[in-house]
Amino acid sequence: MESDERVHQRHDTSYRFLLSSKKLFVELLRSFVHKGWVERIDETTVQEIPHSFVLQDFKRKEADLVYQVKLNDQDVVFYLLLEMQSNVDFLMPYRLLLYQVEIWRYLLKDQDKKQVKRKEFRLPPVVPIVLYNGKRRWSASRQFRKLLAHEELFGSELLDFEYLLIDVARYSDEELLALSNTIGSVFLLDKAEELEQLSDRLGKLMHTIKQLPEDTHQKLMAWIVNILGQKMPADEPNLQELIQNTKGDVFVMGLEKVLDDIIRKGKREGKREGKREGKREGEQKAKEAIVKNMIKMGMDTAFIVQATGVPEEKVEELRK
Structure with missing residues (x-):
């Protein structure tokens, strides 16, 4: 068995196994995502979307979990990518863009076609999160537009988003014990x-x-x-x-x-x-x-x- 396959098995039977619990997923957000909206998440509204959006080329190197949550009566999708590679992937924002688009495609398949065409229809927000447990510090850009050549020449006409990063090795023992x-x-x-x-x-x-x-x-x-x-x-x-x-x-x-x-x-x-x-x-x-x-x-x-x-x-x- 190749080394990256062993890492994947370990990762998939640990973090994915643990975070398939809605309770532990919410605990992860409340422990490491310091945003105001986190405290408004009601665990009883959290529902897993039973589908993986990982690209075929990365099947042995990562896993994902997708949760749909009611937040202020609005459906919000959390896409959690479990990143196992020891090397930092500098194309991460691009990969996350592909995953987000696929999530919307997946969700739209079950939407009423008439409802989708209405002026007031809105796509559910997708919040991308990367959980990384490699030894090297994560040094890839978290902003999508930083991947674009000469992006400084343009303003809001360029596509942009920023993903949340949870870098396991960067937390001190004291911080983790205090939780x-x-x-x-x-x-x-x-x-x-x-x-x-x-x-x-x-x-x-x-x-x-x-x-x-x-x-x-x-x-x-x-x-x-x-x-x-x-x-x-x-x-x-x-x-x-x-x-x-x-x-x-x-x-x-x-x-x-x-x-x-x-x-x-x-x-x-x-x-x-x-x-x-x-x-x-x-x-x-x-x-x-x-x-x-x-x-x-x-x-x-x-x-x-x-x-x-x-x-x-x-x-x-x-x-x-």
């Missing part, structure tokens, strides 16, 4: 590059994690298991022990100890390198163990597929 919520916890953990960092940050988050509502707590636990599967050796027996105890406080209380054990063992033995095929088999076994444990916890198939990325057919096979 005391799921999204802040996720950003803090995702920034950890080494197991020592992950262990230290989990220790700082234990109080926050224990206080989370049950629905978001479950999603965060599933996300952490997936991240651990990426950051730790797949055949690590302590990881298997952790997976078998992915239950509320048992998981939370044992997490730091398991990580500490793995770190100490890693320092003694050094990082073990396996052949690519062996690594694939180990990763597959680890994922199957996660799925089996989720089945034992009574989670339904759709939730397990979202949380792990394992195909529905495989989940049902393991369930039997």
Whole structure:
């Protein structure tokens, strides 16, 4: 499996999985988008548009979520692009323009043709947001017209918009800890590059994690298991022990100890390198163990597929 595919799988089973929750999507906006209209969003009016607008060339490098919201009795569409590339794409404003146009085309298909032709008809605003978790600072222009040659010669006759940017690595640990919520916890953990960092940050988050509502707590636990599967050796027996105890406080209380054990063992033995095929088999076994444990916890198939990325057919096979 190519490296960008692995990154996509990790991203798609983490941020997309988490933000498919309307509650966590609204939490993301309220935590990182400092605009007056954010506080007027009513979570009960948020509806996901079940369609991806990502260009074919970028299918392995990004994912998206589209939400329609009632704001002041007006339909507003939020387009959230989950950007996974380590390199900054300086054509981002152009890509977002294409996505916005496709969203309008998609929505207009279901509109009454007579209503569309009326003078008072208005297209719903589309608010583009880029969530980027690369290590490099995002340096692409956020304004569309900055891509246009000699744009300074013209005024309002040129097309223009500016997208919102959420650059995960640019937030300090203190800022994320102060949020005391799921999204802040996720950003803090995702920034950890080494197991020592992950262990230290989990220790700082234990109080926050224990206080989370049950629905978001479950999603965060599933996300952490997936991240651990990426950051730790797949055949690590302590990881298997952790997976078998992915239950509320048992998981939370044992997490730091398991990580500490793995770190100490890693320092003694050094990082073990396996052949690519062996690594694939180990990763597959680890994922199957996660799925089996989720089945034992009574989670339904759709939730397990979202949380792990394992195909529905495989989940049902393991369930039997």
